[in-house]
Amino acid sequence: AGLEAAGTDNVLLVTDSYKVTHHLQYPPNTSIVCSYFESRGGKFPTTVFFGLQYILKRWLVGQVVTKEKIQEAKELYELHFGQDIFNEEGWNYILEHHNGYLPLRIKAVPEGTVLPTKNVLFTVENTDPKCFWLTNYFETVLVQAWYPMTVATNSRYQKEIIAKYLHETADSLAGLPFKLHDFGFRGCSSVESAGIGGTAHLVNFVGTDTISALTTARKYYGCHIAGFSIPAAEHSTITTWGEHGEKEAFRNMLQKFPTGLVACVSDSYNIWHACGEVWGEELKEEVVSRGDNGTLVIRPDSGEPAEIVVKVLEILGEKFGTTLNSKGYKMLPPYVRVIQGDGISYESLAGILENMKMHGWSSDLLAFGSGGALLQRMDRDTQKCAFKCSYAVINGKEINVFKDPVTDRGKTSKKGRLTLEKQDRNFVTVQEGRGDPAKDEMKVVFENGKLLKDFSFEEIRRNAEIDLVKNEN
Protein backbone atom coordinates (compact mmCIF):
# COMPACT_ATOMS: atom_id res chain seq x y z
CA ALA A 1 0.00 0.00 0.00
CA GLY A 2 1.01 3.64 -0.17
CA LEU A 3 1.77 3.49 -3.90
CA GLU A 4 0.37 6.43 -5.89
CA ALA A 5 -3.03 6.05 -7.56
CA ALA A 6 -1.85 6.28 -11.18
CA GLY A 7 1.19 4.17 -10.52
CA THR A 8 3.20 7.33 -10.86
CA ASP A 9 3.75 10.77 -9.39
CA ASN A 10 5.80 11.76 -12.42
CA VAL A 11 3.72 14.31 -14.32
CA LEU A 12 5.97 13.77 -17.37
CA LEU A 13 4.29 10.36 -17.63
CA VAL A 14 0.73 11.71 -17.18
CA THR A 15 -0.03 12.23 -20.86
CA ASP A 16 -0.87 10.34 -24.05
CA SER A 17 1.99 8.65 -25.83
CA TYR A 18 1.52 10.61 -29.06
CA LYS A 19 2.03 13.86 -27.18
CA VAL A 20 5.57 12.81 -26.36
CA THR A 21 6.28 13.18 -30.10
CA HIS A 22 4.43 16.50 -30.66
CA HIS A 23 7.34 18.88 -29.92
CA LEU A 24 8.73 17.73 -33.30
CA GLN A 25 5.50 18.43 -35.19
CA TYR A 26 4.72 22.13 -34.76
CA PRO A 27 5.84 24.59 -37.45
CA PRO A 28 9.38 25.97 -37.11
CA ASN A 29 9.60 29.09 -34.90
CA THR A 30 6.37 28.42 -33.11
CA SER A 31 6.57 30.48 -29.93
CA ILE A 32 3.06 30.44 -28.45
CA VAL A 33 0.33 27.80 -28.42
CA CYS A 34 -2.94 28.75 -26.71
CA SER A 35 -5.69 26.19 -26.20
CA TYR A 36 -9.10 26.15 -24.51
CA PHE A 37 -11.51 23.75 -22.85
CA GLU A 38 -15.26 23.70 -23.44
CA SER A 39 -18.35 21.59 -23.21
CA ARG A 40 -19.72 21.49 -26.78
CA GLY A 41 -23.18 20.61 -25.46
CA GLY A 42 -24.64 17.18 -24.82
CA LYS A 43 -27.12 15.91 -22.25
CA PHE A 44 -27.56 19.14 -20.30
CA PRO A 45 -27.74 22.68 -21.80
CA THR A 46 -25.84 24.23 -18.90
CA THR A 47 -22.85 22.92 -17.02
CA VAL A 48 -21.38 23.38 -13.56
CA PHE A 49 -17.68 24.12 -13.93
CA PHE A 50 -15.91 22.15 -11.20
CA GLY A 51 -12.77 20.11 -10.56
CA LEU A 52 -9.91 21.95 -12.29
CA GLN A 53 -8.45 22.92 -8.91
CA TYR A 54 -8.05 19.27 -7.97
CA ILE A 55 -6.08 18.57 -11.17
CA LEU A 56 -3.86 21.64 -10.71
CA LYS A 57 -3.02 20.78 -7.11
CA ARG A 58 -2.62 17.06 -7.78
CA TRP A 59 -0.36 17.35 -10.84
CA LEU A 60 0.76 20.82 -11.96
CA VAL A 61 1.41 23.06 -8.95
CA GLY A 62 4.96 23.32 -7.58
CA GLN A 63 8.34 22.11 -8.74
CA VAL A 64 6.96 19.13 -10.64
CA VAL A 65 9.93 18.73 -13.01
CA THR A 66 13.03 17.14 -11.52
CA LYS A 67 16.20 15.53 -12.83
CA GLU A 68 14.97 12.15 -11.60
CA LYS A 69 11.60 12.47 -13.34
CA ILE A 70 13.26 13.48 -16.60
CA GLN A 71 15.56 10.46 -16.37
CA GLU A 72 12.65 8.11 -15.57
CA ALA A 73 10.63 9.46 -18.50
CA LYS A 74 13.60 9.24 -20.85
CA GLU A 75 14.12 5.58 -20.00
CA LEU A 76 10.46 4.62 -20.21
CA TYR A 77 9.87 6.39 -23.53
CA GLU A 78 13.00 4.81 -25.02
CA LEU A 79 11.49 1.42 -24.22
CA HIS A 80 7.96 2.49 -25.27
CA PHE A 81 8.88 3.92 -28.68
CA GLY A 82 12.00 1.88 -29.34
CA GLN A 83 13.69 5.07 -30.43
CA ASP A 84 14.93 8.31 -28.87
CA ILE A 85 12.20 10.92 -29.50
CA PHE A 86 11.80 12.16 -25.91
CA ASN A 87 12.14 15.94 -25.56
CA GLU A 88 14.95 15.71 -23.01
CA GLU A 89 16.30 19.14 -24.01
CA GLY A 90 12.89 20.74 -23.55
CA TRP A 91 12.37 19.31 -20.08
CA ASN A 92 15.92 20.15 -19.02
CA TYR A 93 15.25 23.70 -20.15
CA ILE A 94 12.26 23.86 -17.78
CA LEU A 95 14.36 22.42 -14.99
CA GLU A 96 17.21 24.86 -15.51
CA HIS A 97 15.36 28.04 -16.53
CA HIS A 98 12.19 27.62 -14.49
CA ASN A 99 13.55 25.67 -11.56
CA GLY A 100 11.12 22.83 -12.28
CA TYR A 101 7.98 25.03 -12.29
CA LEU A 102 5.78 24.73 -15.38
CA PRO A 103 5.86 27.91 -17.54
CA LEU A 104 2.13 27.94 -18.25
CA ARG A 105 -0.75 30.33 -17.63
CA ILE A 106 -4.20 28.93 -17.03
CA LYS A 107 -7.25 31.17 -16.89
CA ALA A 108 -10.56 29.67 -15.76
CA VAL A 109 -14.12 30.58 -14.98
CA PRO A 110 -14.60 30.40 -11.18
CA GLU A 111 -15.24 26.91 -9.80
CA GLY A 112 -18.92 26.32 -9.24
CA THR A 113 -19.98 28.70 -12.00
CA VAL A 114 -23.09 27.51 -13.86
CA LEU A 115 -23.19 28.58 -17.49
CA PRO A 116 -24.52 27.49 -20.89
CA THR A 117 -22.48 24.94 -22.81
CA LYS A 118 -20.43 26.02 -25.83
CA ASN A 119 -18.63 28.62 -23.75
CA VAL A 120 -14.91 28.69 -23.09
CA LEU A 121 -14.27 27.36 -19.56
CA PHE A 122 -10.50 27.62 -19.29
CA THR A 123 -7.53 28.50 -21.45
CA VAL A 124 -3.92 27.29 -21.33
CA GLU A 125 -0.92 29.05 -22.83
CA ASN A 126 2.86 28.79 -22.48
CA THR A 127 4.57 31.73 -20.78
CA ASP A 128 8.02 30.94 -22.21
CA PRO A 129 8.31 31.02 -26.02
CA LYS A 130 10.69 28.07 -25.91
CA CYS A 131 7.96 25.93 -24.35
CA PHE A 132 5.29 26.14 -27.07
CA TRP A 133 5.09 22.31 -26.95
CA LEU A 134 4.08 22.31 -23.27
CA THR A 135 0.56 23.79 -23.63
CA ASN A 136 -1.02 20.71 -25.15
CA TYR A 137 1.16 18.21 -23.29
CA PHE A 138 -1.22 18.54 -20.34
CA GLU A 139 -4.44 18.37 -22.33
CA THR A 140 -4.80 14.76 -21.20
CA VAL A 141 -4.93 15.39 -17.48
CA LEU A 142 -6.71 18.77 -17.78
CA VAL A 143 -9.53 17.30 -19.88
CA GLN A 144 -10.21 14.87 -17.02
CA ALA A 145 -12.08 17.85 -15.58
CA TRP A 146 -14.94 16.45 -17.67
CA TYR A 147 -15.66 13.99 -14.84
CA PRO A 148 -16.18 16.29 -11.82
CA MET A 149 -17.93 18.76 -14.11
CA THR A 150 -20.37 16.16 -15.40
CA VAL A 151 -21.06 14.70 -11.95
CA ALA A 152 -21.68 18.19 -10.50
CA THR A 153 -23.94 19.06 -13.44
CA ASN A 154 -25.99 15.85 -13.33
CA SER A 155 -26.30 16.12 -9.54
CA ARG A 156 -27.45 19.75 -9.78
CA TYR A 157 -30.16 18.94 -12.34
CA GLN A 158 -31.51 16.39 -9.85
CA LYS A 159 -31.45 19.06 -7.14
CA GLU A 160 -33.67 21.26 -9.33
CA ILE A 161 -36.17 18.43 -9.79
CA ILE A 162 -36.34 17.71 -6.06
CA ALA A 163 -36.62 21.44 -5.27
CA LYS A 164 -39.58 21.74 -7.65
CA TYR A 165 -41.49 18.94 -5.91
CA LEU A 166 -40.61 20.19 -2.44
CA HIS A 167 -41.87 23.60 -3.42
CA GLU A 168 -45.14 22.08 -4.60
CA THR A 169 -45.73 19.56 -1.79
CA ALA A 170 -43.62 20.44 1.28
CA ASP A 171 -43.78 23.11 3.96
CA SER A 172 -40.19 24.14 3.27
CA LEU A 173 -37.08 23.34 1.26
CA ALA A 174 -34.95 23.12 4.41
CA GLY A 175 -34.31 19.40 3.87
CA LEU A 176 -33.15 19.80 0.26
CA PRO A 177 -29.38 19.51 0.90
CA PHE A 178 -29.95 16.03 2.38
CA LYS A 179 -32.33 14.73 -0.27
CA LEU A 180 -29.86 13.02 -2.61
CA HIS A 181 -27.35 10.81 -0.80
CA ASP A 182 -24.23 9.50 -2.55
CA PHE A 183 -24.26 5.67 -2.62
CA GLY A 184 -21.72 5.49 -5.40
CA PHE A 185 -18.33 4.68 -3.87
CA ARG A 186 -18.31 0.96 -4.80
CA GLY A 187 -19.55 1.64 -8.32
CA CYS A 188 -16.69 3.97 -9.14
CA SER A 189 -13.68 2.96 -11.22
CA SER A 190 -11.26 3.80 -8.39
CA VAL A 191 -10.95 5.26 -4.90
CA GLU A 192 -9.51 8.41 -6.51
CA SER A 193 -12.44 8.71 -8.95
CA ALA A 194 -14.89 8.25 -6.10
CA GLY A 195 -13.16 11.05 -4.23
CA ILE A 196 -13.34 13.38 -7.20
CA GLY A 197 -16.89 12.52 -8.23
CA GLY A 198 -18.08 12.33 -4.63
CA THR A 199 -16.74 15.84 -4.02
CA ALA A 200 -18.47 17.06 -7.18
CA HIS A 201 -21.80 15.79 -5.86
CA LEU A 202 -21.18 17.58 -2.56
CA VAL A 203 -21.06 20.90 -4.41
CA ASN A 204 -24.86 20.54 -4.53
CA PHE A 205 -25.73 18.33 -1.53
CA VAL A 206 -24.37 17.33 1.91
CA GLY A 207 -25.45 13.67 2.11
CA THR A 208 -22.83 11.07 1.27
CA ASP A 209 -21.48 7.61 2.13
CA THR A 210 -18.43 8.16 -0.11
CA ILE A 211 -15.80 8.76 2.52
CA SER A 212 -13.06 9.41 -0.05
CA ALA A 213 -15.08 12.53 -0.96
CA LEU A 214 -14.65 13.81 2.60
CA THR A 215 -10.87 13.45 2.42
CA THR A 216 -10.69 14.85 -1.13
CA ALA A 217 -12.82 17.89 -0.27
CA ARG A 218 -10.65 18.49 2.81
CA LYS A 219 -7.31 18.09 1.03
CA TYR A 220 -8.08 19.89 -2.25
CA TYR A 221 -10.88 22.30 -1.32
CA GLY A 222 -10.07 23.07 2.30
CA CYS A 223 -13.44 21.83 3.46
CA HIS A 224 -13.18 20.42 6.97
CA ILE A 225 -16.32 18.30 6.70
CA ALA A 226 -18.09 18.34 3.33
CA GLY A 227 -20.73 15.72 3.95
CA PHE A 228 -22.75 13.79 6.51
CA SER A 229 -24.31 10.37 6.99
CA ILE A 230 -26.23 8.37 9.60
CA PRO A 231 -26.21 4.87 11.13
CA ALA A 232 -27.72 2.53 8.54
CA ALA A 233 -28.21 -1.21 8.08
CA GLU A 234 -27.13 -3.26 5.12
CA HIS A 235 -28.68 -6.60 4.19
CA SER A 236 -25.96 -8.60 6.02
CA THR A 237 -26.70 -6.94 9.37
CA ILE A 238 -30.35 -7.90 8.98
CA THR A 239 -30.16 -11.29 7.29
CA THR A 240 -27.55 -12.68 9.73
CA TRP A 241 -30.38 -12.71 12.30
CA GLY A 242 -32.13 -15.30 10.11
CA GLU A 243 -35.36 -15.06 8.11
CA HIS A 244 -37.41 -15.21 11.32
CA GLY A 245 -35.10 -12.82 13.14
CA GLU A 246 -35.86 -9.68 11.14
CA LYS A 247 -37.93 -8.22 13.98
CA GLU A 248 -35.01 -8.75 16.41
CA ALA A 249 -32.62 -7.23 13.89
CA PHE A 250 -34.87 -4.17 13.57
CA ARG A 251 -35.34 -3.90 17.34
CA ASN A 252 -31.56 -4.07 17.75
CA MET A 253 -31.21 -1.10 15.39
CA LEU A 254 -33.60 1.00 17.46
CA GLN A 255 -31.84 0.04 20.71
CA LYS A 256 -28.27 0.55 19.47
CA PHE A 257 -29.14 3.96 17.91
CA PRO A 258 -31.75 5.32 20.35
CA THR A 259 -31.69 8.92 19.15
CA GLY A 260 -31.21 10.67 15.82
CA LEU A 261 -31.84 9.11 12.44
CA VAL A 262 -31.34 5.41 11.83
CA ALA A 263 -31.93 3.75 8.47
CA CYS A 264 -33.06 0.14 8.11
CA VAL A 265 -33.11 -1.70 4.81
CA SER A 266 -36.41 -3.59 5.02
CA ASP A 267 -36.82 -5.58 1.80
CA SER A 268 -34.73 -8.64 2.72
CA TYR A 269 -37.79 -10.90 2.64
CA ASN A 270 -41.06 -9.00 2.41
CA ILE A 271 -41.12 -5.21 2.54
CA TRP A 272 -44.91 -5.15 2.97
CA HIS A 273 -44.74 -7.43 6.05
CA ALA A 274 -41.76 -5.47 7.39
CA CYS A 275 -43.60 -2.12 7.11
CA GLY A 276 -47.06 -3.32 8.11
CA GLU A 277 -46.65 -6.02 10.76
CA VAL A 278 -43.13 -5.40 12.08
CA TRP A 279 -42.53 -1.61 12.00
CA GLY A 280 -46.27 -0.83 12.04
CA GLU A 281 -47.37 -3.24 14.79
CA GLU A 282 -44.76 -5.37 16.65
CA LEU A 283 -42.24 -2.50 16.99
CA LYS A 284 -44.68 0.37 16.68
CA GLU A 285 -44.34 1.54 20.29
CA GLU A 286 -40.53 1.58 20.09
CA VAL A 287 -40.74 3.62 16.89
CA VAL A 288 -43.32 6.08 18.22
CA SER A 289 -41.47 6.53 21.55
CA ARG A 290 -38.51 8.05 19.71
CA GLY A 291 -40.80 11.03 19.18
CA ASP A 292 -39.07 14.19 17.98
CA ASN A 293 -35.56 13.09 18.87
CA GLY A 294 -35.31 9.96 16.77
CA THR A 295 -36.33 9.12 13.22
CA LEU A 296 -36.55 5.67 11.72
CA VAL A 297 -35.76 5.82 8.00
CA ILE A 298 -37.20 2.79 6.24
CA ARG A 299 -35.30 1.69 3.13
CA PRO A 300 -36.93 -0.38 0.40
CA ASP A 301 -34.28 -1.64 -2.02
CA SER A 302 -36.08 -3.49 -4.82
CA GLY A 303 -39.10 -3.34 -7.07
CA GLU A 304 -40.35 -0.55 -9.31
CA PRO A 305 -39.35 2.58 -7.32
CA ALA A 306 -42.37 4.79 -8.10
CA GLU A 307 -44.82 2.05 -7.05
CA ILE A 308 -42.79 0.77 -4.08
CA VAL A 309 -42.41 4.21 -2.49
CA VAL A 310 -46.13 5.03 -2.66
CA LYS A 311 -47.16 1.58 -1.40
CA VAL A 312 -44.70 1.83 1.53
CA LEU A 313 -46.08 5.28 2.38
CA GLU A 314 -49.67 3.99 2.24
CA ILE A 315 -48.85 1.21 4.71
CA LEU A 316 -46.92 3.55 7.03
CA GLY A 317 -49.73 6.10 6.82
CA GLU A 318 -52.21 3.40 7.78
CA LYS A 319 -50.13 2.32 10.80
CA PHE A 320 -48.68 5.61 12.09
CA GLY A 321 -51.32 8.06 10.93
CA THR A 322 -51.05 11.09 8.64
CA THR A 323 -51.59 14.84 8.78
CA LEU A 324 -51.91 17.40 6.00
CA ASN A 325 -49.18 20.01 5.61
CA SER A 326 -49.56 23.64 4.52
CA LYS A 327 -49.64 22.57 0.86
CA GLY A 328 -52.37 20.02 1.50
CA TYR A 329 -50.15 16.97 1.10
CA LYS A 330 -50.00 14.04 3.50
CA MET A 331 -47.20 13.84 6.06
CA LEU A 332 -46.17 11.03 8.42
CA PRO A 333 -45.20 11.72 12.08
CA PRO A 334 -41.60 13.03 12.47
CA TYR A 335 -40.28 9.69 13.74
CA VAL A 336 -40.68 7.80 10.47
CA ARG A 337 -39.34 8.58 6.97
CA VAL A 338 -38.35 6.68 3.80
CA ILE A 339 -35.20 6.56 1.69
CA GLN A 340 -35.18 5.07 -1.82
CA GLY A 341 -31.67 4.07 -2.82
CA ASP A 342 -32.34 1.72 -5.73
CA GLY A 343 -32.87 2.75 -9.35
CA ILE A 344 -32.32 6.47 -8.72
CA SER A 345 -31.07 8.67 -11.55
CA TYR A 346 -31.81 11.99 -13.25
CA GLU A 347 -34.12 10.04 -15.55
CA SER A 348 -36.11 8.24 -12.83
CA LEU A 349 -36.44 10.95 -10.16
CA ALA A 350 -39.39 12.94 -11.51
CA GLY A 351 -41.50 9.83 -12.11
CA ILE A 352 -41.16 8.79 -8.48
CA LEU A 353 -41.91 12.26 -7.12
CA GLU A 354 -44.82 12.76 -9.53
CA ASN A 355 -46.37 9.46 -8.46
CA MET A 356 -46.06 10.49 -4.80
CA LYS A 357 -47.68 13.83 -5.58
CA MET A 358 -50.52 12.19 -7.52
CA HIS A 359 -51.25 10.06 -4.46
CA GLY A 360 -51.23 13.11 -2.20
CA TRP A 361 -47.90 12.49 -0.44
CA SER A 362 -45.40 15.24 0.42
CA SER A 363 -41.94 14.87 -1.13
CA ASP A 364 -40.62 15.89 2.30
CA LEU A 365 -41.09 12.27 3.41
CA LEU A 366 -38.55 10.80 1.00
CA ALA A 367 -34.81 10.99 0.51
CA PHE A 368 -32.92 9.34 -2.34
CA GLY A 369 -29.68 7.42 -2.57
CA SER A 370 -27.94 7.19 -5.92
CA GLY A 371 -24.84 5.22 -6.87
CA GLY A 372 -23.78 4.28 -10.37
CA ALA A 373 -25.95 6.89 -12.05
CA LEU A 374 -24.55 9.61 -9.78
CA LEU A 375 -20.82 8.86 -10.05
CA GLN A 376 -20.16 6.50 -12.93
CA ARG A 377 -22.83 6.34 -15.66
CA MET A 378 -21.36 9.15 -17.76
CA ASP A 379 -18.40 9.76 -20.01
CA ARG A 380 -16.57 12.63 -21.67
CA ASP A 381 -19.23 12.70 -24.40
CA THR A 382 -22.10 13.21 -21.94
CA GLN A 383 -21.25 16.93 -22.01
CA LYS A 384 -18.93 16.72 -25.05
CA CYS A 385 -15.90 18.11 -23.26
CA ALA A 386 -13.00 19.02 -25.53
CA PHE A 387 -9.71 20.85 -25.56
CA LYS A 388 -8.54 22.59 -28.75
CA CYS A 389 -5.86 24.97 -29.88
CA SER A 390 -7.34 28.34 -30.89
CA TYR A 391 -4.32 30.62 -31.21
CA ALA A 392 -0.62 30.46 -31.96
CA VAL A 393 2.32 32.75 -32.74
CA ILE A 394 4.59 31.48 -35.47
CA ASN A 395 7.56 33.46 -36.75
CA GLY A 396 6.23 36.28 -34.60
CA LYS A 397 2.92 36.25 -36.50
CA GLU A 398 -0.41 35.72 -34.71
CA ILE A 399 -2.51 32.90 -36.11
CA ASN A 400 -6.16 32.18 -35.33
CA VAL A 401 -6.14 28.39 -35.23
CA PHE A 402 -9.23 26.25 -35.71
CA LYS A 403 -10.70 23.00 -37.01
CA ASP A 404 -13.93 22.87 -38.97
CA PRO A 405 -14.48 19.28 -40.11
CA VAL A 406 -16.71 19.02 -43.16
CA THR A 407 -17.75 15.69 -41.66
CA ASP A 408 -19.03 17.16 -38.36
CA ARG A 409 -19.81 20.83 -37.96
CA GLY A 410 -20.52 20.15 -34.28
CA LYS A 411 -16.79 19.77 -33.86
CA THR A 412 -15.93 23.22 -35.21
CA SER A 413 -13.59 24.85 -32.71
CA LYS A 414 -13.30 28.42 -31.51
CA LYS A 415 -10.76 30.78 -33.05
CA GLY A 416 -8.10 33.08 -31.68
CA ARG A 417 -7.70 34.56 -28.23
CA LEU A 418 -10.86 33.94 -26.27
CA THR A 419 -12.54 35.84 -23.45
CA LEU A 420 -15.66 34.88 -21.51
CA GLU A 421 -17.78 37.94 -21.01
CA LYS A 422 -21.20 38.78 -19.64
CA GLN A 423 -23.68 40.64 -21.81
CA ASP A 424 -26.94 41.46 -19.99
CA ARG A 425 -26.06 38.79 -17.41
CA ASN A 426 -25.62 36.17 -20.13
CA PHE A 427 -22.27 34.51 -20.67
CA VAL A 428 -20.78 35.08 -24.12
CA THR A 429 -17.52 33.75 -25.53
CA VAL A 430 -15.78 36.44 -27.55
CA GLN A 431 -13.37 35.06 -30.15
CA GLU A 432 -10.49 36.18 -32.35
CA GLY A 433 -9.09 38.51 -29.73
CA ARG A 434 -12.07 40.85 -30.10
CA GLY A 435 -12.88 40.59 -26.39
CA ASP A 436 -11.95 42.97 -23.60
CA PRO A 437 -9.50 41.29 -21.21
CA ALA A 438 -10.77 43.61 -18.48
CA LYS A 439 -14.22 42.03 -18.85
CA ASP A 440 -12.97 38.44 -18.90
CA GLU A 441 -14.89 36.27 -16.41
CA MET A 442 -11.97 33.82 -16.61
CA LYS A 443 -9.29 34.59 -14.04
CA VAL A 444 -5.67 33.45 -13.91
CA VAL A 445 -5.70 30.46 -11.53
CA PHE A 446 -2.27 29.03 -12.40
CA GLU A 447 0.92 30.78 -13.56
CA ASN A 448 4.48 29.45 -13.73
CA GLY A 449 3.83 26.66 -11.28
CA LYS A 450 2.00 28.72 -8.72
CA LEU A 451 -1.71 28.43 -7.83
CA LEU A 452 -2.99 32.01 -7.90
CA LYS A 453 -6.53 31.30 -6.78
CA ASP A 454 -7.55 28.69 -4.22
CA PHE A 455 -11.37 28.37 -4.22
CA SER A 456 -13.02 27.46 -0.93
CA PHE A 457 -15.79 24.88 -1.00
CA GLU A 458 -18.32 27.33 0.45
CA GLU A 459 -17.51 29.81 -2.33
CA ILE A 460 -18.00 27.06 -4.91
CA ARG A 461 -21.27 25.92 -3.34
CA ARG A 462 -22.49 29.52 -3.37
CA ASN A 463 -21.61 29.89 -7.06
CA ALA A 464 -23.49 26.69 -7.90
CA GLU A 465 -26.66 27.35 -5.89
CA ILE A 466 -29.88 26.60 -7.71
CA ASP A 467 -32.39 29.35 -8.38
CA LEU A 468 -35.13 28.45 -5.91
CA VAL A 469 -37.53 31.02 -7.37
CA LYS A 470 -37.24 29.45 -10.84
CA ASN A 471 -38.10 26.10 -9.29
CA GLU A 472 -41.34 27.45 -7.94
CA ASN A 473 -43.23 26.82 -11.15
Ligand SMILES: O=C1OCCC/C1=C\Nc1ccccc1
Ligand atom coordinates in the same frame (compact mmCIF):
# COMPACT_ATOMS: atom_id res chain seq x y z
O1 LIG B 1 -27.09 1.09 0.36
C1 LIG B 1 -26.00 1.59 0.27
O2 LIG B 1 -25.19 1.17 -0.72
C2 LIG B 1 -23.97 1.82 -1.00
C3 LIG B 1 -23.34 2.56 0.10
C4 LIG B 1 -24.28 3.27 1.01
C5 LIG B 1 -25.60 2.61 1.18
C6 LIG B 1 -26.48 3.02 2.16
N1 LIG B 1 -26.18 4.02 3.02
C7 LIG B 1 -27.15 4.74 3.70
C8 LIG B 1 -26.81 5.95 4.30
C9 LIG B 1 -27.76 6.71 4.96
C10 LIG B 1 -29.07 6.27 5.01
C11 LIG B 1 -29.42 5.07 4.41
C12 LIG B 1 -28.48 4.31 3.74
